[in-house]
Amino acid sequence: MDTEKTVGAILREARLAKGLSLAEVEKGTSIRSRYLEAVEKEEYDKTPGEVFLKGIIRNYGNYLGLNGPELVDMYKAAAAGVAKDSVRSAGIREVDKVRLNIQLKEKRDIGSGTGRVELPSFSVRQCLAGLAVVVVLAGGYFAVPQAIDYFKNRPQSVPAAEEQKPAPVATTSAVLDKVVVEMEANGSCWLEVNADGKEIFAGMLQPKDKKSYEAKDKLIIKYGNIGVMSVKVNGEPVDMQGEHGVAVKTYNRLK
DSSP states (O other), X not given: OOTTSOHHHHHHHHHHHTTOOHHHHHHHHOOOHHHHHHHHTTOGGGSSOHHHHHHHHHHHHHHTTSOHHHHHHHHHHHHHTSOGGGXXXXXOOOOSEEOOOOOOOOGGGTTTTOOOOOOOOEEHHHHHHHHHHHHHHHHHHHHHHHHHHHHHHOOOOOOHHHHTXXXXXXXXXXXXXXXXXXXXXXXXXXXXXXXTTEEEEEEEEOTTOEEXXXXXXXXXXXXXXXXXXXXXXXXXXXXXXXXXSSEEEEEEOOO
């Protein structure tokens, strides 16, 4: 990838090389053509925001067969005025053994700066086995009290006469004390969530991701690709037919 060219120029040249129009790219990526054009012209202030902008660059690049994450690194470096390598995420290096060389002060040397205890080397497999034991023990620690609470508080048997009494019917006129939005992503979607005037989430949802947000009075949710979302408001499914691309929705508490 030509690092001397701008991100917008690289994307535009790749699109033209494939003979694609902005409308065709919009159809293939579910990203509005005006945002694609803004990125190509580097008019970033015309996009929905920083989180959405990075998602647009990454998905647009991947759609054209380019390296989307590398284009995002180039954008971040250009915005910060630094070299691209300085913002690139460091890779994960695998090793066969992990050597722990922890310096601990012995009781007799507290405050003296002397007394070193060197722990032996452990293999990665040994470390993972030890971690698994800790997880199992921790699960047992939390599960046992819950089991005890269940048997202490489990419902007693009810006489047959009482079992035949109909349960009280909840009325639909009850006022909810909050608004709850549940969602599941069926594809990649950028998301910004504002609850009662405060931003509580900004990031990318991947297919099968499930999220739930609530607010006392009002939730404002900005979707980058609303057409791939399944949404429920206070337990009721929302009809998303005909919805696509970027959308901003406001959900209020029922009064």
